[in-house]
Amino acid sequence: MRIFIVLMLLVSTTAYSQKKRKGLDVVxxxxxxxxxxxxxxxxxxxxxxxxxxxxxxxxNLMTPINFGVGLDYSELFSNVKYGSQNLYGNLGSPRMTVFDVFLTHRENISEDFMVEEMAGFSYYRYTNLYLDKSEKL
Known part of the structure; x- marks a missing residue:
C-alpha cells in the first residue's frame, strides 16, 4: 500500500507539474x-x-504570427452654412459614411522599431438631401 501511494504521488507530480502550452494567443x-x-x-x-x-x-484582431484583420465604420454629419443654401444648389444636410476592411502585417525590426503594413478596401458614401422649396410638406 505504501508503494502504491508513493508511486501515485510521483506520477501525479510528474504529470501535473509540466508546463502547459499556451493556446493560440490572439490580441x-x-x-x-x-x-x-x-x-x-x-x-x-x-x-x-x-x-x-x-x-x-x-x-482589430492580431494573431501571434503577426497577421491581423480589422474593420472600421464612421458616420459624419454636416449642415449648409446659413445663406449659402442657394449657392450650394438647394442641397442640405450632407452625410458621409466610411467603411474600411483591412489586413495587417506587423514586422518587428528591433526591440524599439516596428513596421506595420496594411492593405484593404474602403467604401465612401456622400449623400445630400435635395431641398425643393416649391413642394409643401
Whole structure:
C-alpha cells in the first residue's frame, strides 16, 4: 500500500507539474471615436458647408504570427452654412459614411522599431438631401 501511494504521488507530480502550452494567443482591440473634419480648399465643400461631426467605431484582431484583420465604420454629419443654401444648389444636410476592411502585417525590426503594413478596401458614401422649396410638406 505504501508503494502504491508513493508511486501515485510521483506520477501525479510528474504529470501535473509540466508546463502547459499556451493556446493560440490572439490580441484584439475595439475603439470608439468622435470625429471632426473640416473641408479645405477653394471648393463648394469648404465654402458652403460647416465642419463635419460624427462618430465611429472599429476593431482589430492580431494573431501571434503577426497577421491581423480589422474593420472600421464612421458616420459624419454636416449642415449648409446659413445663406449659402442657394449657392450650394438647394442641397442640405450632407452625410458621409466610411467603411474600411483591412489586413495587417506587423514586422518587428528591433526591440524599439516596428513596421506595420496594411492593405484593404474602403467604401465612401456622400449623400445630400435635395431641398425643393416649391413642394409643401
Amino acid at each position: 484584439s482591440n475595439i475603439d470608439v471615436k468622435v470625429l471632426a473634419m473640416k473641408p479645405l480648399g477653394n471648393n463648394s465643400l469648404a465654402k458652403d458647408l460647416q465642419p463635419f461631426y460624427g462618430f465611429g467605431f472599429g476593431g
